[in-house]
Amino acid sequence: MRVAFGLMPLLVISTVAVAENPTVIVQRDDSKATIEQGANTEVEKLEREAIALIRAKRSAEALPILDAAIAAEDKSHADEKRQIFCSRAMIDALVYAAMGAKMKRDTLVLGPTWANVLFLKGFVLVDVGRAEDAKPFFDRAIELSPLNAQYLAELGEWNKSRKEWTQAFELFQRASDAAEFAPDDDMKNFEKRRALRGMGYVLIEQGKLDEAERFYRQCLKLDPSDSIAKAELAYIREQKAKLKTPTS
Numbered sequence: 484m485r486v487a488f489g490l491m492p493l494l495v496i497s498t499v500a501v502a503e504n505p506t507v508i509v510q511r512d513d514s515k516a517t518i519e520q521g522a523n524t525e526v527e528k529l530e531r532e533a534i535a536l537i538r539a540k541r542s543a544e545a546l547p548i549l550d551a552a553i554a555a556e557d558k559s560h561a562d563e564k565r566q567i568f569c570s571r572a573m574i575d576a577l578v579y580a581a582m583g584a585k586m587k588r589d590t591l592v593l594g595p596t597w598a599n600v601l602f603l604k605g606f607v608l609v610d611v612g613r614a615e616d617a618k619p620f621f622d623r624a625i626e627l628s629p630l631n632a633q634y635l636a637e638l639g640e641w642n643k644s645r646k647e648w649t650q651a652f653e654l655f656q657r658a659s660d661a662a663e664f665a666p667d668d669d670m671k672n673f674e675k676r677r678a679l680r681g682m683g684y685v686l687i688e689q690g691k692l693d694e695a696e697r698f699y700r701q702c703l704k705l706d707p708s709d710s711i712a713k714a715e716l717a718y719i720r721e722q723k724a725k726l727k728t729p730t731s
Contacts, residue, residue: 599624632675687719
């Protein structure tokens with residue numbers, strides 16, 4: 484029996500500050516990017532409380548906490564005229580700075596907190612059976628952190644659960660690319676495999692078994708013990724065997 488893997492059973496959120504120095508300025512000819520690691524300590528506290536409740540399977544209790552965190556961040560940046568991004572590490576912070584320069588916009592690159600609490604609100608809404616209300620929060624999180632593979636893959640799961648295969652595949656593909664900007668190698672491996680499995684799942688549903696198999700084999704190259712990839716490859720073998728079996 485094949486299992487449709489959806490929301491991650493163990494929430495993994497990066498709360499690492501983007502740099503040891505509080506502020507980094509990237510000056511371009513026609514724009515300036517400011518990378519700030521400092522965060523609202525009260526919001527960070529609320530974020531930690533919400534994560535603890537989610538992990539304790541008390542997601543509904545996290546909703547008002549996340550609402551307070553989001554409201555605080557929204558208010559804090561309400562008058563900001565610069566393009567805002569949220570980064571997990573210096574590697575993506577510098578890319579966001581370059582993106583702002585390409586748009587010829589002054590840019591403010593914050594740490595991950597604001598985007599995280601938006602993502603967590605969407606995550607919790609799905610968990611409590613309000614999935615239709617979750618998408619705007621995933622969208623806002625991705626707007627702030629377009630290189631966050633976890634956010635992209637979670638929205639991919641949202642589309643996948645609705646059998647919106649084209650949208651889901653595109654999001655998993657973006658997540659696969661974004662995994663290159665993960666804060667460390669372990670996270671990169673984890674997020675890359677999740678995205679590859681998502682693309683593989685969609686391709687199976689579309690009847691593209693050979694293409695799906697390639698993605699799952701890529702997963703096993705990254706981690707030979709990936710049990711989900713192994714299970715899906717076994718499912719593909721079963722389906723191919725059925726296709727070869729003549730009908731009477």
